[in-house]
Amino acid sequence: MAESGDRAREEFLSEAQEIVEGLGRDLLALDEGLRANRLDPSLINDVFRAVHTLKGLAGLFGATRMASLSHELEELLDKLRLGKVDLTAGVLDLLFRSVQLYGLILQAEKEGRDQVIPQVDELVRELNRNGGGSAAQAAQAPSRYELDPSLLAVLTEYEEHRLRANIAQGLRLYRLRVQFQLATIDQALDELKAMAKPHGEIITYLPTGAGADADSIELDILMASAVGTEDLRHALASGGVDLEEIPRRAGAAGGGGGASAGSGAESVRIPIHTPLPPSGLGVPSLAPPSRHDEISAGPKGDLGTLRSVAQTVRVDIHKLDRLMNIVGELSIVRTSMARLVERLRAERLERDLAADVHRLQRTFERHLGAMQQGILEVRMVPLGQVFDKLARVVRQISREADKQVNLVITGAETEVDKLIVEELSDPLMHMMRNAIDHGIESRSEREAVGKPALGTIALNAFQKGNHVVIEIEDDGRGIDTTRLLEASVRRGVISADDARAISRSEVLNLIFIPGVSTKGEVSETSGRGVGMDVVKTNIGKLGGVIDVQSEQGIGTKMTVTLPITLAIISALVVLVEDRLFAVPLANVQEAVVLDPAAVRVIDGREVVTLRGSTLQLCRLARLFELESQASQPTTNGWPSNSGTGAPGSANPDFRPASRTSSSRQYVVVTAVGARRLGLVVGTLVGEQDVVIKALGPSLKGVRGFAGASELGDQRIALVIDAPSLVDELHAPGGERVRPMIASRGSHG
Amino acid sequence: MANLARRAGSPAGLRRARPHDRGPRTEYLAFVLAGDVYAAPVSFVREILKPPPLTPVPRAPHAIMGIVSVRGQLVTVVDLRRRLRLAEPVPTRRARILLADASGGETLGLFVDEVLQVYRLSESEKEPAAAALGGDVAPYIEGIARPSLGSGLAAGGRRSVEGRTDDESQISVVILLDLRAVLGFS
Numbered sequence: 001m002a003e004s005g006d007r008a009r010e011e012f013l014s015e016a017q018e019i020v021e022g023l024g025r026d027l028l029a030l031d032e033g034l035r036a037n038r039l040d041p042s043l044i045n046d047v048f049r050a051v052h053t054l055k056g057l058a059g060l061f062g063a064t065r066m067a068s069l070s071h072e073l074e075e076l077l078d079k080l081r082l083g084k085v086d087l088t089a090g091v092l093d094l095l096f097r098s099v100q101l102y103g104l105i106l107q108a109e110k111e112g113r114d115q116v117i118p119q120v121d122e123l124v125r126e127l128n129r130n131g132g133g134s135a136a137q138a139a140q141a142p143s144r145y146e147l148d149p150s151l152l153a154v155l156t157e158y159e160e161h162r163l164r165a166n167i168a169q170g171l172r173l174y175r176l177r178v179q180f181q182l183a184t185i186d187q188a189l190d191e192l193k194a195m196a197k198p199h200g201e202i203i204t205y206l207p208t209g210a211g212a213d214a215d216s217i218e219l220d221i222l223m224a225s226a227v228g229t230e231d232l233r234h235a236l237a238s239g240g241v242d243l244e245e246i247p248r249r250a251g252a253a254g255g256g257g258g259a260s261a262g263s264g265a266e267s268v269r270i271p272i273h274t275p276l277p278p279s280g281l282g283v284p285s286l287a288p289p290s291r292h293d294e295i296s297a298g299p300k301g302d303l304g305t306l307r308s309v310a311q312t313v314r315v316d317i318h319k320l321d322r323l324m325n326i327v328g329e330l331s332i333v334r335t336s337m338a339r340l341v342e343r344l345r346a347e348r349l350e351r352d353l354a355a356d357v358h359r360l361q362r363t364f365e366r367h368l369g370a371m372q373q374g375i376l377e378v379r380m381v382p383l384g385q386v387f388d389k390l391a392r393v394v395r396q397i398s399r400e401a402d403k404q405v406n407l408v409i410t411g412a413e414t415e416v417d418k419l420i421v422e423e424l425s426d427p428l429m430h431m432m433r434n435a436i437d438h439g440i441e442s443r444s445e446r447e448a449v450g451k452p453a454l455g456t457i458a459l460n461a462f463q464k465g466n467h468v469v470i471e472i473e474d475d476g477r478g479i480d481t482t483r484l485l486e487a488s489v490r491r492g493v494i495s496a497d498d499a500r501a502i503s504r505s506e507v508l509n510l511i512f513i514p515g516v517s518t519k520g521e522v523s524e525t526s527g528r529g530v531g532m533d534v535v536k537t538n539i540g541k542l543g544g545v546i547d548v549q550s551e552q553g554i555g556t557k558m559t560v561t562l563p564i565t566l567a568i569i570s571a572l573v574v575l576v577e578d579r580l581f582a583v584p585l586a587n588v589q590e591a592v593v594l595d596p597a598a599v600r601v602i603d604g605r606e607v608v609t610l611r612g613s614t615l616q617l618c619r620l621a622r623l624f625e626l627e628s629q630a631s632q633p634t635t636n637g638w639p640s641n642s643g644t645g646a647p648g649s650a651n652p653d654f655r656p657a658s659r660t661s662s663s664r665q666y667v668v669v670t671a672v673g674a675r676r677l678g679l680v681v682g683t684l685v686g687e688q689d690v691v692i693k694a695l696g697p698s699l700k701g702v703r704g705f706a707g708a709s710e711l712g713d714q715r716i717a718l719v720i721d722a723p724s725l726v727d728e729l730h731a732p733g734g735e736r737v738r739p740m741i742a743s744r745g746s747h748g
Numbered sequence: 749m750a751n752l753a754r755r756a757g758s759p760a761g762l763r764r765a766r767p768h769d770r771g772p773r774t775e776y777l778a779f780v781l782a783g784d785v786y787a788a789p790v791s792f793v794r795e796i797l798k799p800p801p802l803t804p805v806p807r808a809p810h811a812i813m814g815i816v817s818v819r820g821q822l823v824t825v826v827d828l829r830r831r832l833r834l835a836e837p838v839p840t841r842r843a844r845i846l847l848a849d850a851s852g853g854e855t856l857g858l859f860v861d862e863v864l865q866v867y868r869l870s871e872s873e874k875e876p877a878a879a880a881l882g883g884d885v886a887p888y889i890e891g892i893a894r895p896s897l898g899s900g901l902a903a904g905g906r907r908s909v910e911g912r913t914d915d916e917s918q919i920s921v922v923i924l925l926d927l928r929a930v931l932g933f934s
Contacts, residue, residue: 579804624806695805695815696824697854702807710817716803 012061013110014314016054020102021388023050027095028391034087041162041201044087047095048077054102065120066105072127073098082161093399096392097123159204166201166224174200174232176221177208177242185217192221192239199235200225317418320379327372328691332710334368335688337361372689379419380564383461383470384412386425390432390459397436404443404454405436411461416468416564420542424470424562427535431472431558432457434532439476439556449553451475467586468564473557479550481507488513501603506730508548512536543584543706545723547673561673571690571709573717574668574681577626580717582690582709583679587722589669591684596665605729608667608678615669618729619680620720623704670722677726692719703728772871776893778864778922779846782834786860787867787893788848788925794855795847796863799825799839813859816845823847825857831930832888837861850931858927867895867922874924888929893922 026047033039055070057063076094079085101120108117155163167173176196180188189205196202205221225232233243341361344354387409398405416424440446440455447453460471481504488510489499514533539546544562563569563586571582572591598608599617606617621627667678690709695702706721776787797818802825804814811831815822825845829836842862850856875892877885 626806693822696822696856697852698812698824698826698850698856699805699808699815701809702805704807705805708803708815708822715801716815716817716822718803718805 009061010316011314012057013106016057016066016102017106019050019054019057020099020106021385023047023054023102024096024099024392025388026050027092027099028388028395030087030095031089031092031395034089034092039087041081041165044077044080048074048081051077061109063105063109065117066102066109068124069098069101069105069120072124076127081158083165089399094123094126096395099392155204162201162203163222163224166203169224169226171200171224171226172228173246174223174225174229175244175246176223176236177218177244178221178240179216179218182215182217189219192236192241195236195239196223199227199232315378317379317422320375320418323375324379325691327368327375330368331372331689331691334361334365335711337364376417379417380415381418381421382412383414383416383421383424383468386421386428387412387459387461389425390428393429393432394436394457397433401436402442403436403440405440406454406456407459408456409459414461414463414468416562420562420564423538423542424560427538427560428470428472430531430535432459435472435474435476435556435558439474439478441477445477463564464561468562470560470562471557472560473555475555478552478554478556479508479511479548480552481550484508484510505549508550509731511548512546540721540723543586543721543723545673545726547675559673569690569692571688571717571719572668573685573688573711574666574679575683575685576620576624576681578682579624579626580685580711580715581620581681582688582711582717582719583668583670583722584706584719585687587670587672587720589671589676591666591668594665594667594680610667610669610678615667615676615678616729617667617678617680618725621680621682623725670726672723672726675726675730677722677729679720679722679725690717690719773868776867776869776922776924777846778867779844779860780862780864781829781832781860782837783861784834785864785922786828786925787922788846788927790866792848792927793846794849797845797847797857799843799845799859816857818847818855818857821855823855823857825859826931827859828930829859829861848927848931851928856931867893869893869895888926890924890926893924894920895922 026043030039030043030047033043051070051073055067055074058066058070073095076085076091080087080091085091097119101117101123104117105120108114152160178192193202201224203222203224205219208218208220227235229243229245233241236243338361341354341358344350344357347354391407391409394405394407435457436455440457441449441451443453446455456475458471458473460469460473462469485499485502485507488494488507489496493510493513494502511532512535536546539560539562542562544560547559547561548556549559550556563584570585572585572588573580573582575581592610595608599606600608602614606619607614608617609615666681666684668681668684670677670679688711690711692707692709694707695705699705703724704721706719706724708716708718711717775790777790777793778785778787780786797816800816800818802814802816805812808814811826813825813827813830815824817823827836839859839861844860844863845857846860846863848856848858873893873895875894877889877891881889881892
């Protein structure tokens, strides 16, 4: 019992969360509309409905803070709908704040905290105060048009407001008469609405009481449009619409007839008589009153969400994680099984049996692959989820900083693992804040250098192979590399000697070093990098990398490259001095045989030339200090009689036959963003799907590994963290040929 | 794969307390590190394992031997001898890994040369470290114990957990370890 209650509550929280996210999106659209001076009344309606639903949900689950906030918001939104309050940037601010507060409330509800959230009360008070706000409503009486008073009498307050608003804009009014089949009216009406939307606004629709037969219904639709009669008729031609413009009355100054009728008559449903030419017999209304209610999507009817819910299932991400873990275990089973099958086939005894098992194993493999793919797909969500949040932040920050910023988003539909999206929002938020705070110059500054006053930040996302790339690009002042370098030398991050030889991109990467970026002159003068090291660490935790490009006076571009999923990866398993390592294939460009004669040493770094470009090498055996152990059968005196062989390597299957005969080595070319690094390894063992498991907290400070993976038979391969190795070896004044010791701080 | 919980269920179960033993007694698991006998509260030790294949982790702190997989979970193995700066004799067949719940929710493997037995020690059998050794004792040494013959739980001829051949009486002094302090990595 309690459990089902919990589940319902969980459902409530996630549904509310979803609505709040939708609310945020609608507000952004409103904001855009407001700035373009083109308000879409249906958006206000959507916002109103969302808040209304939230209020209902809150009431159902006893979330009083949410209920009271929703109530006040609803009041305000109702006034907005009815034109009693004008939508201004200030009002929008209130609404945006409410989205943020909903988030706080939901968090508190989730954690079962009951105490008062002061910001909520504050906003509620402000909303109350704002309720008194008024709108300059042009009292454009509908009576200037040849409208039937009985029609006006049944308009809801909202419809009347929309009618007035449209008249105030000097639009033409049309009456559309359409026949609908009762069975399909919902759908057909939606289609007609969609068709009409680009040309104007449908204010109301009422049944005429006539219909061709018992199964159909005729509606009179009142529409406002700027388009001429013929054009509109043409636009709606496919809808089977009988269209007529409602003429203006000649001597307009009518009394308040229509207006006064509106409010009082809400509840009175007069049988409708239309002034249009009679379209047949005066058959009594076929549509029961209830149908009328349902069609006129008034503020009360809010059944629209029920239908969509049936199509989707909300799933806790942890359940998917569990499923994914099981799939991971199954892939280990699969690998062990494959090895077993190989052995069976080599036996040559039971050939038929071996063949059967082999077939079975292949089928298993295929289905497992499909299952894995399926679960991965379920975990995928569009980046738009986090981009919407960013857009809100941009709006907020740019208003706070009094800078006008135009955010251009592309690729919001790009899909990434849900977990990554969750973890991404903070780093991206931070970068966005930096771009506005420090990147984009003030208005006057921009105008002085001949830039458009409106700053632009581009937020782009796209898929690139197994990766998703997210770019944040601003057209601001860029990073002052000279000062950045000076400050870095002053802080002892790099030596003066290194500073002289450093390349431009290496200088830019200094912003990610903690000492440089967190405080002091650099962040103030270069204006960038507050906590960029944290951003980098967080992105790194997701297996991603961040690159920075900047041109002084032109702008800065941050590029984040992320894997699409974290759960299961394909990896290249390699041997280094008898130890197994896995390199994620996503980071592997190619693997080639190392030609020792081709190795050159430049500035203390070993390089080879590969396909015309220089590739820095990293000898893993040396980096990991495994070299001396090559000749020893076991390391650190592990019991050799335990039956499991030497640690790390263990199984003879994995020992290449050629290993002893030649000292051939391979270069695994890893690419991380734009940077490449050649990992020198002993042997390529093969490709395998692996589940990466994190190393325990006591190994947190160890750089260079993204985790470890079981390969079956309890053998474990450490998974190489290519991004961190690339960083380490590309670092200014970084590791040279001399034996390496992990001496630098642990910001990896 | 010796599971303490399972042992407890066996007839000569380690946890089976004889009625007159009730009182302020604590169970300690005794093990050998570099030839000396140490003990730690049994409540810390979740499981005793024969060492599975171990994967060393390059660049890890000195006391960390590497990682092992225990039923699909990665466990970091700490060499207690190295941690306590003792000699490191070549491991034998008797080497074991104790799974212990360290602070922070991490499960650590503790490498020991040999597991001996469980003692139920009363307060009178324990000497606080400061009293026995003076004030300047390493913080991870909780005290010294001189278990009486009766306090070994594997009583009645069954000498010890792993069939150690020494006579119990030979174990005169047991160093009691505060595992939390031992595992508090700096």
